[in-house]
Amino acid sequence: MRADRLLQIMALLRRHGRLPARRLAELLEVSERTILRDMESLSAAGVPVYTDRGRGGGCSLLPGYRTEVSGLSPAEAQALFAWTSGSGAAELGLSGELSSALTKLSATVPAPALEQAEALASVVVVDKRRWFAAADEVPMLPVLRDAATRRRRVSLTYAAASGGLSDARAPSVRVVDPYGLVENAGRWYLLAARDGERRTYRVSRIVAAEVLDEAAQIPEGFDLAEAWEEQRAALEHFSETCTINVALDPAIVDVFTTHARFQLAVGTDVTRQGNHEGWPVLQCTFRAWRAAVSIVLAYGGQVRLLAPAYLRARVLELAEASVAAHKEGGSWPGISRE
Structure with missing residues (x-):
């Protein structure tokens, strides 16, 4: 974790030139004393950082020091920085990791490309929510992400749609093999198998989820994108217009x-x-x-x-x-x- 923090300090100083130790401590959620120790470690490792104490002081990176090794073009930088789904990362429980990754990557991006990416982000907002519809609450999404990536079975407590006047039936428990997660127009779905049969579960209807210590049974060569297209095509084909x-x-x-x-x-x-x-x-x-x-x-x-x-x-x-x-x-x- 400390090495991770040192990289973030370098990235922040490269972008801002000078920051008070107090501000760095706030951004990285550590104490000011920890930041000062980190600055000493960076200096000892040969990184040209220095700390000015007193009024107007702060932590700085020597002007002209560059680590631009990525070779990203302005358009590539825009794609990475401006179009990354912050809302999706937050729902998956990865907003902190996304912020950390982009901070690190910014240290390797040429300044003109980074400026263009930030300019695009300031004039574009992507809102994937549906009009006249409340946003889905998906507190179980991070648990499902963990299960799907580790290929583990999940015990779901699921409130299925009733098809009648009430919003959903009483929740019931079922054990599934998670194939993956799909976001469609602001709604998250879990594609999974139950008793060997493929099913789709709306994540907002999952009341509870427990990752089991059992390997999920995933078909050999399974492709989530292809499977979702098949599910979607079948639903649209059988809907009576x-x-x-x-x-x-x-x-x-x-x-x-x-x-x-x-x-x-x-x-x-x-x-x-x-x-x-x-x-x-x-x-x-x-x-x-x-x-x-x-x-x-x-x-x-x-x-x-x-x-x-x-x-x-x-x-x-x-x-x-x-x-x-x-x-x-x-x-x-x-x-x-x-």
């Missing part, structure tokens, strides 16, 4: 279009289909009929479902059931109303 025509209040066309695009079937878009009684008509193909119904009901009288007829009947049925459930005088277990 639903195409609807809706007439919209002109005031909500833009917001409706934006909202709808998050639920569209792969390879489709919202298209204009003329007018109906002065309202523009849009056609949308959704991944599932429930998504189509939910967006129609969400906008109330500002959306008129024109086709298909069978779905209009379903919308009416659900709307009437909702009115009956929410009309004044209704009651629900555990809920009191004034």
